[in-house]
Amino acid sequence: MLDHTGIVVTDLDKARRFYDAIAKPLGLMTADNGPDAFLLGRSPTEYPYLWIGRLIPSYWVEGSRPGINQMHVAFAAKTKAAVDAFYATALEAGGKDNGLPGPRKGADQYYGAFVLDPDGNNIEACYRGPDAV
Template identity: 55%
Template sequence: MLDHMGFRVRDLVSARRFYEAAAQAVGLAVIDNSPTSFLVVRSAGEPIPFLWIGTDKPSFWAAGHQVSASPIHVAFRAPDHASVDAFHRAALAAGGTDNGAPGPRGPAEMGYYGAYVLDPDGNNIEAGYRAPRHGS
Protein backbone atom coordinates (compact mmCIF):
# COMPACT_ATOMS: atom_id res chain seq x y z
CA MET A 1 0.00 0.00 0.00
CA LEU A 2 2.80 2.49 0.82
CA ASP A 3 5.68 3.31 -1.50
CA HIS A 4 7.75 5.06 1.15
CA MET A 5 7.71 7.19 4.25
CA GLY A 6 10.32 9.07 6.18
CA PHE A 7 11.19 11.00 9.28
CA ARG A 8 14.03 13.06 10.69
CA VAL A 9 16.33 12.14 13.55
CA ARG A 10 18.72 14.18 15.66
CA ASP A 11 21.74 11.85 15.59
CA LEU A 12 22.26 9.81 12.42
CA VAL A 13 24.93 7.53 13.93
CA SER A 14 22.81 6.42 16.91
CA ALA A 15 19.70 6.12 14.71
CA ARG A 16 21.55 3.95 12.21
CA ARG A 17 22.93 1.70 14.96
CA PHE A 18 19.39 1.25 16.32
CA TYR A 19 17.71 0.63 12.94
CA GLU A 20 20.41 -1.73 11.66
CA ALA A 21 19.94 -3.94 14.72
CA ALA A 22 16.14 -3.76 14.68
CA ALA A 23 15.83 -4.28 10.92
CA GLN A 24 18.20 -7.24 10.78
CA ALA A 25 16.22 -9.04 13.50
CA VAL A 26 13.10 -9.05 11.29
CA GLY A 27 14.84 -9.81 7.99
CA LEU A 28 15.17 -6.25 6.65
CA ALA A 29 18.25 -4.30 5.58
CA VAL A 30 19.63 -0.80 6.06
CA ILE A 31 21.30 0.73 3.02
CA ASP A 32 23.05 4.01 2.33
CA ASN A 33 21.04 6.81 0.76
CA SER A 34 23.15 9.94 1.26
CA PRO A 35 25.72 11.24 3.76
CA THR A 36 22.81 12.47 5.89
CA SER A 37 20.29 9.63 5.49
CA PHE A 38 19.76 5.89 5.13
CA LEU A 39 16.93 3.61 4.07
CA VAL A 40 15.30 0.59 5.72
CA VAL A 41 14.34 -1.81 2.91
CA ARG A 42 13.55 -5.45 2.22
CA SER A 43 17.01 -5.79 0.63
CA ALA A 44 19.50 -3.83 -1.47
CA GLY A 45 18.01 -5.58 -4.50
CA GLU A 46 14.46 -4.68 -3.47
CA PRO A 47 14.70 -1.08 -2.22
CA ILE A 48 11.00 -0.17 -2.58
CA PRO A 49 9.03 0.23 -0.40
CA PHE A 50 11.43 2.05 1.91
CA LEU A 51 11.61 3.94 5.17
CA TRP A 52 13.79 7.07 4.82
CA ILE A 53 15.60 8.19 7.99
CA GLY A 54 17.84 11.21 8.00
CA THR A 55 18.91 14.50 9.49
CA ASP A 56 18.14 16.79 6.53
CA LYS A 57 14.88 18.67 6.30
CA PRO A 58 13.29 17.75 2.96
CA SER A 59 12.29 20.79 0.91
CA PHE A 60 8.60 19.80 0.94
CA TRP A 61 8.31 19.74 4.76
CA ALA A 62 6.73 22.67 6.60
CA ALA A 63 9.02 25.27 8.16
CA GLY A 64 7.87 24.52 11.71
CA HIS A 65 8.69 20.80 11.69
CA GLN A 66 10.72 19.66 14.70
CA VAL A 67 12.33 16.25 15.12
CA SER A 68 10.08 14.01 17.25
CA ALA A 69 7.78 16.88 18.27
CA SER A 70 5.04 14.37 17.51
CA PRO A 71 6.64 10.92 17.78
CA ILE A 72 5.56 8.41 15.18
CA HIS A 73 4.77 4.71 15.30
CA VAL A 74 6.26 2.27 12.79
CA ALA A 75 5.54 -1.46 12.86
CA PHE A 76 7.76 -3.95 11.03
CA ARG A 77 6.30 -7.32 10.01
CA ALA A 78 8.23 -10.19 11.57
CA PRO A 79 8.29 -13.72 10.13
CA ASP A 80 7.73 -15.45 13.49
CA HIS A 81 7.70 -15.06 17.30
CA ALA A 82 11.46 -15.64 17.55
CA SER A 83 12.10 -12.68 15.24
CA VAL A 84 9.93 -10.43 17.41
CA ASP A 85 11.94 -11.52 20.45
CA ALA A 86 15.22 -10.95 18.56
CA PHE A 87 14.04 -7.49 17.45
CA HIS A 88 13.30 -6.50 21.04
CA ARG A 89 16.70 -7.70 22.32
CA ALA A 90 18.64 -6.16 19.42
CA ALA A 91 16.84 -2.82 19.56
CA LEU A 92 17.45 -2.51 23.31
CA ALA A 93 21.12 -3.44 22.90
CA ALA A 94 21.44 -0.78 20.16
CA GLY A 95 20.20 2.09 22.32
CA GLY A 96 16.43 1.65 22.35
CA THR A 97 14.17 1.90 25.39
CA ASP A 98 11.67 -0.81 26.25
CA ASN A 99 8.09 0.24 25.55
CA GLY A 100 6.44 -3.19 25.70
CA ALA A 101 8.07 -6.59 26.03
CA PRO A 102 7.30 -9.29 23.45
CA GLY A 103 3.92 -10.91 23.93
CA PRO A 104 0.37 -11.27 22.64
CA ARG A 105 -1.33 -8.01 21.64
CA GLY A 106 -4.94 -7.20 20.97
CA PRO A 107 -7.81 -9.67 20.96
CA ALA A 108 -6.69 -13.31 21.00
CA GLU A 109 -8.51 -14.01 17.73
CA MET A 110 -6.12 -11.61 15.95
CA GLY A 111 -3.22 -13.99 16.67
CA TYR A 112 -0.83 -11.04 16.98
CA TYR A 113 2.48 -11.17 18.86
CA GLY A 114 4.46 -7.95 19.11
CA ALA A 115 7.08 -5.90 20.94
CA TYR A 116 7.63 -2.15 21.24
CA VAL A 117 10.87 -0.17 21.60
CA LEU A 118 11.42 3.58 21.60
CA ASP A 119 14.18 4.61 19.21
CA PRO A 120 16.80 7.20 20.26
CA ASP A 121 14.40 10.02 19.26
CA GLY A 122 11.40 8.62 21.15
CA ASN A 123 9.54 7.10 18.18
CA ASN A 124 7.63 3.92 19.00
CA ILE A 125 9.03 1.13 16.82
CA GLU A 126 7.29 -2.23 16.79
CA ALA A 127 7.89 -5.68 15.38
CA GLY A 128 4.91 -7.99 15.12
CA TYR A 129 3.94 -11.40 13.84
CA ARG A 130 0.41 -12.34 12.77
CA ALA A 131 -0.36 -16.04 12.94
CA PRO A 132 -2.04 -17.41 9.81
CA ARG A 133 -5.82 -17.33 10.12
CA HIS A 134 -7.53 -20.63 9.46
CA GLY A 135 -10.99 -20.92 7.99
CA SER A 136 -11.15 -17.43 6.52
Protein backbone atom coordinates in the same frame (compact mmCIF):
# COMPACT_ATOMS: atom_id res chain seq x y z
CA MET B 1 -0.06 -0.25 0.94
CA LEU B 2 3.19 1.32 1.96
CA ASP B 3 5.58 2.69 -0.66
CA HIS B 4 7.92 4.48 1.69
CA THR B 5 7.93 6.58 4.80
CA GLY B 6 10.60 8.58 6.55
CA ILE B 7 11.72 10.01 9.82
CA VAL B 8 14.09 12.82 10.64
CA VAL B 9 16.63 12.11 13.36
CA THR B 10 18.92 14.31 15.41
CA ASP B 11 21.97 12.02 15.44
CA LEU B 12 22.46 10.02 12.23
CA ASP B 13 25.25 7.83 13.65
CA LYS B 14 23.20 6.86 16.71
CA ALA B 15 20.16 6.18 14.52
CA ARG B 16 22.25 4.07 12.13
CA ARG B 17 23.55 1.88 14.97
CA PHE B 18 19.98 1.37 16.23
CA TYR B 19 18.45 0.56 12.82
CA ASP B 20 21.41 -1.63 11.77
CA ALA B 21 20.77 -3.69 14.92
CA ILE B 22 17.03 -4.14 14.47
CA ALA B 23 17.30 -4.86 10.73
CA LYS B 24 18.92 -8.27 11.19
CA PRO B 25 16.19 -10.10 13.14
CA LEU B 26 13.59 -8.74 10.70
CA GLY B 27 15.46 -9.92 7.61
CA LEU B 28 16.06 -6.33 6.49
CA MET B 29 19.14 -4.28 5.67
CA THR B 30 20.31 -0.68 5.74
CA ALA B 31 21.92 1.15 2.84
CA ASP B 32 23.47 4.58 2.47
CA ASN B 33 21.32 7.20 0.76
CA GLY B 34 23.81 10.04 0.54
CA PRO B 35 25.78 11.64 3.37
CA ASP B 36 22.69 12.70 5.34
CA ALA B 37 20.42 9.64 5.16
CA PHE B 38 20.10 5.89 4.88
CA LEU B 39 17.36 3.46 3.90
CA LEU B 40 15.96 0.50 5.81
CA GLY B 41 14.29 -2.22 3.75
CA ARG B 42 14.70 -5.50 1.95
CA SER B 43 17.19 -4.00 -0.51
CA PRO B 44 18.36 -0.52 -1.51
CA THR B 45 16.18 -0.63 -4.63
CA GLU B 46 13.01 -2.42 -3.41
CA TYR B 47 9.86 -0.81 -2.05
CA PRO B 48 8.65 -0.29 0.59
CA TYR B 49 11.46 1.30 2.56
CA LEU B 50 11.97 3.60 5.51
CA TRP B 51 14.07 6.71 4.82
CA ILE B 52 16.01 7.87 7.90
CA GLY B 53 17.98 11.07 7.78
CA ARG B 54 18.75 14.51 9.09
CA LEU B 55 17.49 16.56 6.13
CA ILE B 56 14.46 18.75 6.79
CA PRO B 57 11.57 17.71 4.49
CA SER B 58 10.06 20.40 2.27
CA TYR B 59 6.57 19.50 3.52
CA TRP B 60 7.27 20.19 7.22
CA VAL B 61 5.27 23.02 8.74
CA GLU B 62 7.04 25.81 10.60
CA GLY B 63 8.16 24.71 14.06
CA SER B 64 8.61 21.02 13.19
CA ARG B 65 11.68 19.23 14.48
CA PRO B 66 12.82 15.62 14.96
CA GLY B 67 10.73 13.83 17.54
CA ILE B 68 8.03 16.52 17.87
CA ASN B 69 5.45 14.35 16.13
CA GLN B 70 6.07 10.78 17.21
CA MET B 71 6.06 8.42 14.27
CA HIS B 72 4.87 4.82 14.43
CA VAL B 73 6.34 2.23 12.08
CA ALA B 74 5.45 -1.46 12.33
CA PHE B 75 7.70 -3.99 10.62
CA ALA B 76 6.38 -7.43 9.67
CA ALA B 77 8.32 -10.26 11.30
CA LYS B 78 8.29 -13.84 10.01
CA THR B 79 8.05 -15.47 13.46
CA LYS B 80 7.44 -14.69 17.12
CA ALA B 81 11.13 -15.42 17.70
CA ALA B 82 12.01 -12.65 15.24
CA VAL B 83 9.81 -10.23 17.25
CA ASP B 84 11.63 -11.28 20.43
CA ALA B 85 15.03 -10.82 18.74
CA PHE B 86 13.97 -7.41 17.39
CA TYR B 87 13.01 -6.29 20.90
CA ALA B 88 16.24 -7.53 22.52
CA THR B 89 18.54 -6.05 19.88
CA ALA B 90 16.63 -2.77 19.86
CA LEU B 91 17.20 -2.36 23.61
CA GLU B 92 20.88 -3.29 23.24
CA ALA B 93 21.20 -0.69 20.47
CA GLY B 94 19.87 2.18 22.57
CA GLY B 95 16.11 1.77 22.16
CA LYS B 96 13.72 2.09 25.09
CA ASP B 97 10.97 -0.34 26.01
CA ASN B 98 7.51 0.75 24.91
CA GLY B 99 5.75 -2.62 25.11
CA LEU B 100 7.13 -6.07 25.85
CA PRO B 101 6.84 -8.81 23.22
CA GLY B 102 3.53 -10.62 23.40
CA PRO B 103 -0.02 -10.93 22.13
CA ARG B 104 -2.03 -7.72 21.92
CA LYS B 105 -5.49 -7.40 23.42
CA GLY B 106 -8.12 -6.95 20.73
CA ALA B 107 -5.81 -8.10 17.94
CA ASP B 108 -6.52 -11.68 16.86
CA GLN B 109 -3.47 -13.77 15.99
CA TYR B 110 -1.10 -10.84 16.60
CA TYR B 111 2.21 -10.84 18.48
CA GLY B 112 4.18 -7.62 18.73
CA ALA B 113 6.79 -5.61 20.57
CA PHE B 114 7.30 -1.85 20.79
CA VAL B 115 10.44 0.21 21.35
CA LEU B 116 11.23 3.89 21.14
CA ASP B 117 14.15 4.74 18.85
CA PRO B 118 16.78 7.30 19.97
CA ASP B 119 14.46 10.17 18.90
CA GLY B 120 11.32 8.78 20.54
CA ASN B 121 9.67 7.29 17.46
CA ASN B 122 7.57 4.20 18.24
CA ILE B 123 9.04 1.26 16.31
CA GLU B 124 7.22 -2.06 16.33
CA ALA B 125 7.81 -5.56 15.04
CA CYS B 126 4.79 -7.80 14.69
CA TYR B 127 3.95 -11.32 13.65
CA ARG B 128 0.51 -12.31 12.40
CA GLY B 129 -0.51 -15.92 12.23
CA PRO B 130 -2.21 -18.85 13.96
CA ASP B 131 0.62 -19.37 16.45
CA ALA B 132 0.85 -15.67 17.35
CA VAL B 133 -1.04 -16.06 20.63
